[in-house]
Amino acid sequence: MIIVDSLTKKYGGFTAVAHVTFRAEPGRVTGFLGPNGAGKSTTMRILVGLTPASAGDVTLLGRRYADLPNPGREIGVLLDASAQHAGRTGREILTLAQRTMRVPRSRVDEMLELVSLTEDESGRRVKDYSLGMRQRLGIATALIGDPEVLVLDEPANGLDPAGIRWMRDLLRGFANQGGTVLLSSHLLHEIEVIADDLVVIGNGRIVAAGTKSELLEAAGTFAAAPDPAVLAAALTEAGHSAEQALGGVRTDADPAAVGRVALAAGVPLTELRPADGAGLEEMFLELTKDNAREEVAA
Amino acid sequence: MSTAAVMENPRLAESERSHTEHAPIPFRTVFGVELRKAFDTRSGFWLLAAIAAAGVIATGAVLAFASDSDLTYDNFAAAIGVPMTILLPVVAILAVTGEWSQRAGLTTFTLVPDRARVIRAKLAVTLTIGLASMALALGVGALGNVIGTGLKGVDTTWDLSFSSILYIVGADLIGMLVGFTLGILTRNSAGAIVGYFSYWFVLPTLSMVLAANQSWFEKAQPWVDFSFNQNRMYDGGFSGQDWAQFATTGTAWLLLPLAFGLWRVLRAEVK
Ligand SMILES: Nc1ncnc2c1ncn2[C@@H]1O[C@H](COP(=O)(O)OP(=O)(O)O)[C@@H](O)[C@H]1O
Ligand SMILES: [Mg+2]
Numbered sequence: 001m002i003i004v005d006s007l008t009k010k011y012g013g014f015t016a017v018a019h020v021t022f023r024a025e026p027g028r029v030t031g032f033l034g035p036n037g038a039g040k041s042t043t044m045r046i047l048v049g050l051t052p053a054s055a056g057d058v059t060l061l062g063r064r065y066a067d068l069p070n071p072g073r074e075i076g077v078l079l080d081a082s083a084q085h086a087g088r089t090g091r092e093i094l095t096l097a098q099r100t101m102r103v104p105r106s107r108v109d110e111m112l113e114l115v116s117l118t119e120d121e122s123g124r125r126v127k128d129y130s131l132g133m134r135q136r137l138g139i140a141t142a143l144i145g146d147p148e149v150l151v152l153d154e155p156a157n158g159l160d161p162a163g164i165r166w167m168r169d170l171l172r173g174f175a176n177q178g179g180t181v182l183l184s185s186h187l188l189h190e191i192e193v194i195a196d197d198l199v200v201i202g203n204g205r206i207v208a209a210g211t212k213s214e215l216l217e218a219a220g221t222f223a224a225a226p227d228p229a230v231l232a233a234a235l236t237e238a239g240h241s242a243e244q245a246l247g248g249v250r251t252d253a254d255p256a257a258v259g260r261v262a263l264a265a266g267v268p269l270t271e272l273r274p275a276d277g278a279g280l281e282e283m284f285l286e287l288t289k290d291n292a293r294e295e296v297a298a
Numbered sequence: 299m300s301t302a303a304v305m306e307n308p309r310l311a312e313s314e315r316s317h318t319e320h321a322p323i324p325f326r327t328v329f330g331v332e333l334r335k336a337f338d339t340r341s342g343f344w345l346l347a348a349i350a351a352a353g354v355i356a357t358g359a360v361l362a363f364a365s366d367s368d369l370t371y372d373n374f375a376a377a378i379g380v381p382m383t384i385l386l387p388v389v390a391i392l393a394v395t396g397e398w399s400q401r402a403g404l405t406t407f408t409l410v411p412d413r414a415r416v417i418r419a420k421l422a423v424t425l426t427i428g429l430a431s432m433a434l435a436l437g438v439g440a441l442g443n444v445i446g447t448g449l450k451g452v453d454t455t456w457d458l459s460f461s462s463i464l465y466i467v468g469a470d471l472i473g474m475l476v477g478f479t480l481g482i483l484t485r486n487s488a489g490a491i492v493g494y495f496s497y498w499f500v501l502p503t504l505s506m507v508l509a510a511n512q513s514w515f516e517k518a519q520p521w522v523d524f525s526f527n528q529n530r531m532y533d534g535g536f537s538g539q540d541w542a543q544f545a546t547t548g549t550a551w552l553l554l555p556l557a558f559g560l561w562r563v564l565r566a567e568v569k
Contacts, residue, residue: 041569045567045568045569048408048411049407049408049411050404050407050408050567050568050569051567051568051569052565052567065411066411066412068320068411069319069320069321069322069323070320070321070322070323071408071409071410071411072408072409073320074320077408079404079408080401080404082401083401083402083403083404083405084400084401084402084405085335085339085396085400085402086400087339087340087341087342087400088338088339088402092338093405095334096331096334096335096338096405097405097409099327099330099331099334100323100327100328100331100409100410101323101409102321102323102327103310104310107310110308111308114307114308125340141405143307146309146310170307173307174307177307177309
């Protein structure tokens with residue numbers, strides 16, 4: 001369990017993270033979603049005590065991170081897979097973690113096997129690793145202490161599709177065993193397939209949070225018709241919201257209600273489906289656009 | 299790299315898993331890990347290997363080239379000591395700066411959030427490596443002295459007093475502390491190494507030239523120039539006033555910057 005309470009981080013006059021509040025629950029994968037520069041990494045660094053907060057509190061398993069007697073045994077952390085001494089081998093990096101946490105030496109080989117790094121690869125220096133291999137090594141380091149909580153910053157970066165699939169299954173298994181997973185991403189689709197709960201951040205503020213199904217249901221229904229305007233008018237008349245988009249109409253009515261309205265109005269439907277994630281996607285695009293504008297202006 | 303099968307996350311044995319309270323990480327564990335980190339990279343390994351090799355080569359050079367009367371323990375120890383004096387502070391620098399220059403600190407300081415503890419372990423490792431290297435140097439030097447004089451059939455001379463040895467060891471450890479401090483202040487390998495060589499080679503020369511030309515500085519130098527005092531230690535025999543000058547300059551140039559650097563390191567964000 002991770003509880004983040006009104007976390008704020010200021011760099012001089014710039015507020016990178018503003019009153020961020022959310023929870024990551026045990027048994028669930030919580031996706032921390034936001035465009036580049038939204039404040040995900042800053043929040044995660046504060047979580048584990050690498051960056052001091054300007055205000056607010058974080059507790060992990062009921063304590064502040066700095067008060068954990070042997071943090072690696074309770075919280076597995078991967079913030080930046082490339083932040084390793086380039087001259088060490090993968091195996092050596094795992095061995096250092098294993099020794100610091102005081103877990104059995106056999107864990108090193110178990111973890112290498114878990115993340116599919118071969119004997120040969122584990123003996124190479126990290127400077128010769130691809131980003132995907134570094135991510136795997138980072139996940140191995142996070143898991144070696146058999147923690148209850150995982151905090152992973154953009155762990156899917158650099159993984160190939162098979163690797164992303166592998167990680168999804170791994171994190172799902174970890175959550176099913178009762179673990180808490182918090183992982184960040186700047187890609188909606190990437191996080192959509194892994195997460196149970198979503199926390200969306202933009203410009204340092206939480207803009208949406210809830211279970212994935214809540215956020216997706218909030219998106220309503222999408223229906224297409226040869227003449228969307230007629231369908232939209234009929235839906236409005238029936239007391240539903242209606243917004244024309246993508247050659248169709250998006251509405252808060254459920255698909256059955258849309259079907260009845262269309263039948264009554266004599267409008268043939270060419271498409272009828274839950275507007276899966278469209279609302280979220282649009283909100284997310286909106287956030288990204290805002291950001292892009294700011295970057296251009298800056 | 300195959301990704302065919304997804305493995306279950308292997309859990310620790312039930313007995314290894316503690317559901318209540320984990321024991322705090324003991325200092326000796328942090329020390330052991332930091333000691334390992336001094337050797338487990340190519341740069342660290344070769345640096346320490348170079349120190350050992352330089353000692354053996356220096357002994358060989360004295361054996362090969364020194365005249366019979368120069369085959370004294372003092373000369374052996376000095377020949378071995380010089381490369382060590384120059385290289386040991388680099389060990390101290392890299393012990394600190396790797397966490398930032400190589401960003402390894404992201405892992406180090408998440409596994410041991412008490413940064414002061416990590417820094418203390420690094421300091422202990424630095425001094426341990428320093429003392430072990432110097433013990434090795436004195437041993438190799440003694441061996442060279444016995445063999446050398448034995449081969450040439452001259453009397454074996456032990457002309458290095460215990461107190462001189464203490465001064466030399468002290469001066470070398472101070473050199474390592476200077477490196478350590480520069481590492482803490484710059485948090486950057488290249489910057490700290492350049493800083494250290496400036497301290498070691500450029501500063502004393504400038505200071506010497508100034509002292510030779512300005513009589514006021516010649517009088518003030520012992521009270522303001524720390525490298526002057528450090529260098530004087532190799533000759534030993536400090537008077538009360540020498541110690542006072544050493545303490546004054548050491549506080550100003552070593553302890554205060556170190557305290558300032560530590561203060562920043564403990565607060566700065568690691569990223
Ligand atoms: N040390 C710093 N000084 C000033 N601004 C910073 C600093 N670190 C991060 N920021 C700013 O804080 C914002 C959030 O950054 P970050 O947490 O890295 O975003 P994300 O991980 O979501 O991409 C960005 O605008 C970034 O430029
Ligand atoms: Mg980031």
